[in-house]
Amino acid sequence: MTSPQSEVLQGTLDLLVLKTLDSMGPIHGFGIALRIQQVSEDLLRLNQGTLYPALLRLEQRGWIVSKWGASENNRKAKFYSLTRAGRRQLEQEAESWDRMSTMINRVLRTT
Amino acid sequence: MRATLRSMVQRLAAFFRRRRLEDDLDDELRSHLEMSIERNLRRGMSPADARREALRSFGGVEQTKEIYRDQRGLPMIETTLQDLRFGLRVLRRSPEFSILAILCLTLGIGANAAVFSWVEGILFRPYPLVSHQERLLALAGTAREEKSTETSWPDLLDLQRNCKFLDALFVSKITGATLSIGERADITTGSIVSANYFDAIGVHPILGRGFEPGEDAGRNAHPVAVISYQLWQSRFKGDQQVIGKTQRFNNVLHTIVGVAPQGFYGTFVGWAMNFWVPASMEEAFEAEGYKLEDRGARWAEAYVRLKPGVTRDQAQQEISVIASRLEADYPETNRGRGIKVWPLWQTPFNNAGTLLPTLEIMLAVVAFVLLIACANVGNLLLVRSFARRHEMTVRLAIGAGRGRLLKQLLTEGLIVSALGAAGGMLVAYWCRHALVLLLPARSGIAMHLPGEIDGRVLALSAGVCLIATLIVGLVPAFQTRNLDLAGALKAESSGVVGGRGRAWVRSSLVVLQVCLSFILLVGAALLMQSLQKIRTTSPGFTTTGVLETGVSVVAAGYDVPRAKIFQDELIERVRSLPGVESAAYARLAPLGYGSYSSTPIAVDGYEPPPNEQPTAEYNQVSPAYFATLGIPLISGREFTRADDENAPLVAIVNETMVARYWRGQNPIGQRLQVKGKWVQVAGVSADSKYESMRENPKPFFYVPLRQDFARGPGLNIRTTQPLQTIQAAVTREVRAIDSNLALYEMITLQEQVDRSTSPQLVAVTLVTILGGLALLLASIGLYGVMSYAVSQSTRELGLRMALGAGASNLLRLVMSRGLAMMAAGVIIGAAVAFGLTRLLGNLLYKVSPHDPLAFGSAFAVMTITAIAACVLPAWRATRTDPARVLRH
Numbered sequence: 001m002t003s004p005q006s007e008v009l010q011g012t013l014d015l016l017v018l019k020t021l022d023s024m025g026p027i028h029g030f031g032i033a034l035r036i037q038q039v040s041e042d043l044l045r046l047n048q049g050t051l052y053p054a055l056l057r058l059e060q061r062g063w064i065v066s067k068w069g070a071s072e073n074n075r076k077a078k079f080y081s082l083t084r085a086g087r088r089q090l091e092q093e094a095e096s097w098d099r100m101s102t103m104i105n106r107v108l109r110t111t
Numbered sequence: 112m113r114a115t116l117r118s119m120v121q122r123l124a125a126f127f128r129r130r131r132l133e134d135d136l137d138d139e140l141r142s143h144l145e146m147s148i149e150r151n152l153r154r155g156m157s158p159a160d161a162r163r164e165a166l167r168s169f170g171g172v173e174q175t176k177e178i179y180r181d182q183r184g185l186p187m188i189e190t191t192l193q194d195l196r197f198g199l200r201v202l203r204r205s206p207e208f209s210i211l212a213i214l215c216l217t218l219g220i221g222a223n224a225a226v227f228s229w230v231e232g233i234l235f236r237p238y239p240l241v242s243h244q245e246r247l248l249a250l251a252g253t254a255r256e257e258k259s260t261e262t263s264w265p266d267l268l269d270l271q272r273n274c275k276f277l278d279a280l281f282v283s284k285i286t287g288a289t290l291s292i293g294e295r296a297d298i299t300t301g302s303i304v305s306a307n308y309f310d311a312i313g314v315h316p317i318l319g320r321g322f323e324p325g326e327d328a329g330r331n332a333h334p335v336a337v338i339s340y341q342l343w344q345s346r347f348k349g350d351q352q353v354i355g356k357t358q359r360f361n362n363v364l365h366t367i368v369g370v371a372p373q374g375f376y377g378t379f380v381g382w383a384m385n386f387w388v389p390a391s392m393e394e395a396f397e398a399e400g401y402k403l404e405d406r407g408a409r410w411a412e413a414y415v416r417l418k419p420g421v422t423r424d425q426a427q428q429e430i431s432v433i434a435s436r437l438e439a440d441y442p443e444t445n446r447g448r449g450i451k452v453w454p455l456w457q458t459p460f461n462n463a464g465t466l467l468p469t470l471e472i473m474l475a476v477v478a479f480v481l482l483i484a485c486a487n488v489g490n491l492l493l494v495r496s497f498a499r500r501h502e503m504t505v506r507l508a509i510g511a512g513r514g515r516l517l518k519q520l521l522t523e524g525l526i527v528s529a530l531g532a533a534g535g536m537l538v539a540y541w542c543r544h545a546l547v548l549l550l551p552a553r554s555g556i557a558m559h560l561p562g563e564i565d566g567r568v569l570a571l572s573a574g575v576c577l578i579a580t581l582i583v584g585l586v587p588a589f590q591t592r593n594l595d596l597a598g599a600l601k602a603e604s605s606g607v608v609g610g611r612g613r614a615w616v617r618s619s620l621v622v623l624q625v626c627l628s629f630i631l632l633v634g635a636a637l638l639m640q641s642l643q644k645i646r647t648t649s650p651g652f653t654t655t656g657v658l659e660t661g662v663s664v665v666a667a668g669y670d671v672p673r674a675k676i677f678q679d680e681l682i683e684r685v686r687s688l689p690g691v692e693s694a695a696y697a698r699l700a701p702l703g704y705g706s707y708s709s710t711p712i713a714v715d716g717y718e719p720p721p722n723e724q725p726t727a728e729y730n731q732v733s734p735a736y737f738a739t740l741g742i743p744l745i746s747g748r749e750f751t752r753a754d755d756e757n758a759p760l761v762a763i764v765n766e767t768m769v770a771r772y773w774r775g776q777n778p779i780g781q782r783l784q785v786k787g788k789w790v791q792v793a794g795v796s797a798d799s800k801y802e803s804m805r806e807n808p809k810p811f812f813y814v815p816l817r818q819d820f821a822r823g824p825g826l827n828i829r830t831t832q833p834l835q836t837i838q839a840a841v842t843r844e845v846r847a848i849d850s851n852l853a854l855y856e857m858i859t860l861q862e863q864v865d866r867s868t869s870p871q872l873v874a875v876t877l878v879t880i881l882g883g884l885a886l887l888l889a890s891i892g893l894y895g896v897m898s899y900a901v902s903q904s905t906r907e908l909g910l911r912m913a914l915g916a917g918a919s920n921l922l923r924l925v926m927s928r929g930l931a932m933m934a935a936g937v938i939i940g941a942a943v944a945f946g947l948t949r950l951l952g953n954l955l956y957k958v959s960p961h962d963p964l965a966f967g968s969a970f971a972v973m974t975i976t977a978i979a980a981c982v983l984p985a986w987r988a989t990r991t992d993p994a995r996v997l998r999h
Contacts, residue, residue: 029139030146047170048143052136053182060118060182073149077142078135085114 013046013054015097018090021064021082028069028077029055055080063089126184136179140172190515194522202526208495209527211891212488216531216579218884219484221538222477224572225562228539229546230470232563233380234456234463239561240375242313243416246278248423249458250413250430253449255724259459261409261706262450264390264402266437267305270450273433276426278416279311282327283378285412285461286396288360288386289663289853290346298663298853299342301360301386302377303393303411309337309369311416312378316369318343319354327390330401334392336360337369339376342385360386362667362851363395376559378414381462383559395668407444412460415452427452447724462560466546468954469874475950476634476881479627483888485579486620488527489586490892493617494899496520496587524584532576539564539572549873586616617896618932624892625936625973626943628885632969633944634951635882638875640965641956645868648957651799652701653741654864658828658837659700660857665823667851674822677848681826682733684844690832696733696816696824701740701801701860702867703825707811713784714772727768727810728801729785731819737763737796739829740860747779747794754815760790761815766798768810783812790814804868805956827860834859874954886972890980897929897984908988909996918989925988929981930974937973941966 020035021027027035032055033048058064063086071077082090125132144165151161166172180186202209236244250270252260264282271280282305290299302308306328309321316337326333336358338347347353357364365388377384393410394401402408417426434450456463496503503516543562550560662681664674678696685694699705707728719725734750737743745766754761762783769778778792798808816824830837838857845852858866865872901908908921916924948960958965 028142028146030143033143034150048147048168049140049170049172049175050178052140052175053178056179056182057118060121061114062117063114071142071146073146075142075145076138077146078139 012097013050014058015090015093017051017054017058018063018082018086018093021080022087022090026067026069026079026081028071028079030077032080058086061089062086122183122185126188129180129184129189132183133180136176136183140169140175144169144172190518191522194519195526197519198523198526201523205495208491212491212527212583213530213534215484215487215491215888215891216528216583217534217538218888219477219481220528220532220535220572220575220579221542222480222535222881222884223575224532224535224539224564224568225542225545226470226473226477227568227571228543228562228564229560230456230474231565231568232543232561233466233546234470235567236563236565237380237455237463238312238376238378239563240314240372241378244455246417246419247455248415248417248426248452249455249460250280250415250450250452251459252409253451255447255726259451259453260448261460262411262413263406263409263444264411265404265406266434266445266450267411267413269437270430270433274415274426274429276418276421276429278418279307280413280415281305281308281311282390282411282413283308284397284410285379285382285384287855288396289362289667290358290360290386298855299385300379300382301336301388301396302379302384303390303396304387306389308387309371311414314371314375317372318351319367319369321369322387322389328403329391330403331363331394332391333389334363334365335368335389336365337371337387338367339371339383339385340373341383343370360388361395361663361665363392365392379461380458380466381560395665397665406441423452423454465870466560466873468952469870469877472634472874472951472954473877473881476631476878479631480881480885480888481575481579482582483624483627483885483892485582486624487888487892487895488531488579488583490617490620490895492520492524492527492583492587493620494895520587521580521584524580528576528579528583531579532572535576536564536569536572539568546873549876550869586620617899621889621892621896621932622936622939624889625933625977626940628882628889629937629940629969629973630944630947631878631882631885632972633940633948633965635875635878636965636968637948637951637955637958637960637962638871638878640958640962641954642868642871642875644957645804645871646864648800648804650701650804650860650864651742651797652860653829654859654861656829656831657740657860658830658834658857659825659860659863660828660838660841661823661825661855662845663823663853663855667849669822671820671822675817675820678733678816678824680848681844684847685826685828685841688837688840688844690830691837692829692831693735693739694826694828695736695739696826697736698731698816698821698824700825700827700863701799702803702863707801710786712772715782717772725772725810727812729762729812729814730801731816731821731824732813733816733824736813736827739827740799741829742799743797745795745797746777747792749794750813750815754793755817756820758818760785760788760818761793762790762812763794763796764792764812765796765808765810767808768812769795771810785812785814804864805953871954871956886976890976893929893932893977893980894984896932897925897981898987900928901925901984901988905991905996908991909993912991912993913997921988921991922985925985926978926981929985930977933973933977937970941970944969 016036017032020032020039024031024035029051030048033046033051036044036046055064055066059066059080063083064080065083066078066080068076069079147165147168148158148161151164152158156164169175180189238244238247241247250262252262252266254260261284267280267282271277274280282303284303286301286303287298288301304322304327305311306322306324306326309316315321317340319337321337322333322335326335338353338358343349343353347356350356353367353370356367358367359365371387377387388396390403390411393403397410402410415426417423430450430452434445434448438445438448453459456467458464506516507513539562543564544560546560546562662677664677669677682694682696685691699707707730709726709728712725712727714725717725732750734752734754737749744763747763750761750763762785764778764783769775772778773781778795781792782789783792784790796813798811800806801809801811826841828837828841834857838854841857842854845854911921911924944966945961948955951960
């Protein structure tokens, strides 16, 4: 059985989260999930729950910080934003992703 | 790298704030779901659908939380804490079990810790406050036939000058002294030391100073003393102005130059020192005059400290080279003699050497006791793990890993053994000074055999505790290894008394316990028999009704003529006391601490084989010595008043000497050469014990005290009066002659014999106590297993009864099962003991390590205990009610 949706590759979730925070600014977990789904045009099947351990991991490494705040509907929510170290990390990861995908593409084309 | 470190710190922080963070997580996830539901509602879903869709797209909330928690904190520690909490709850729920298990381990670990602390405090770090004891070695001489001798001052000086591998060489010779304070004269122990003593051991007086270089040279040149803290407190009431005051030791006025720190007891295993004087004052304390310039006078007990990194072998090689040079340079005093260094725990000249074999055996014994205790607790846990099989199976079935279960069981084991270890340390702490209690007390001399609970002892005990945990925890874990999920989830299957099945683990534990305690019983029986043999062996002299003491004339500064007058006067006064039958002097009392003089001898008509220089030990005794001690004279006569300085030299030889040098011919009137002079044999005495109750008969002879004078001989009194009466009377007589004199401790010769056998007594007492403990633990184990087997097999027992088995059949069935385990343990134990008892070595006296009586009595005790342990369960088996059992 083939599904048009694909699982999030291990490790790429971090990149997606960092990128989302980079382009959206401070945002809560649900916002991030929504954004990733919209941008990927629902092609990514993301268990929203898996987002939270990832957010915690990034925060522990000092790449993002979190702060409680109020959502657009005045609901209490935790807002995440990128730190300077996080931005550097994003650049690095994006770059290595580029290299990797270029390489894989090349391999796929030549064989 | 930085990021990893950072996240570790964050995790650690989170670990301590986990309750608050847990609330945070709940809030965050709830707000996520609520936002999700709101969005779904806005998109037109029904409330129920909106909620379902939100949950679906989120995934499992609880799984997320679980992953989140693992990421957030320190899952290892968190689950361990869970296990700990759970384990404590489990233990609290069955207090009898917990108390029994903890008690077993307390005894097991406590016995180990106590013996470790003795080994540490007596053998490895025997001298409190002395620095770098790991580099200290004892130094003693060797001679052809003797394992160790004292050393002479000139030899030590040469050694000190020429050894490159030594940091320091120092002398510390135990001595007794009369301490006169005002009218009172008392006896206390102290050390004659080299001037570098306090510097070498790194102990600094809290008041005043130690000795200065050069204070150990010159005859009687430096009457200075350092006193112990105890002496300072008890005699000088902690006087801050004590430095510079004078104190008579042995009637010689010494200036107090220092006070040693509290807790410093000197460098002699067994006794606490109360004062230290420099070697220059030796003459006032040692019996045989001034010896610092006499290379032949061996009296000093010495220690060396190695330079860092130098091994004992290297030092020994260097010392041996110097010793053989001394041998070549001074043949008349040093021929055939060497110098040897010993590790502190083998120190030949204090109680370390005497206690070493006992402590070695104790180490093995307590290891046995620990194993037995562990087997017991393992068994208890095992029995309980059957009761908990259902719990374990359920946990496995709902997905717990076997590793997680193992961890749980080990954690429970750890709780039990950690509590046991805590109790054990208390036991060890209480037993610190127990060794002293086992040794007979000596008046005037402070016994000091402390256990030392230091870091190394704690570490070892922690190691023991971990081993106990492993054994205790793994036994039931081993059992869960082959849990059959499906089978176990069904009803509990009931056991069979005679069945093999899973019970073999428990049975083999019991067999192990029986085996180990049987070995201990054999050891205890052998040691008891030896002690009995030693105690009942005749020492060759009368032990009852003969008292022994001495007078401190050397200490009081008497010269030879004055000492002679005093001796004559005192013995007349003592002999005329009511109830005194006879009295005599002897330089050394039999079985005492001092060592006999030894001399090369030559015998008319005896041609020694080449390369053999006959030597013999001798004692200087006064008239009536043999009558007083009750040593039979075989032929010839006693010494008399006529055998004095002016009379022809005479000797009395013992039977062994006659047999060896006169081949059994009558030696009376024959000549014997002693120290280069010919003496005539005047009598033959029966053999007796001279230095130790365990020695074999050896050539020995006596010379008249007047012909080889010693100023401070012992005084032996044969009397019908009680000791206290005679002691008071003799003290009165001594004071009447000179009030500066003190009487040494007065004891019966039986007491002397008992003291000389005290290491055996200690060994017997300890092994018996621990053997009894082991037996108790093993019988608890046997009882536990049999009770459990009976309680688990009521169905089978009931069936048997229903089919016509009588109570006696059931009794026999249960008993035979218990006794079979015992028999297996005893057989294995006997085989092992057969090989091991040799290790008791010279603690055994005239008892074969394979003595059938010892094995037999151990077997009897074991059998009785086993029967006692099985009777109750067996009786309970006969009370099974078949009707009730079959209804179930």
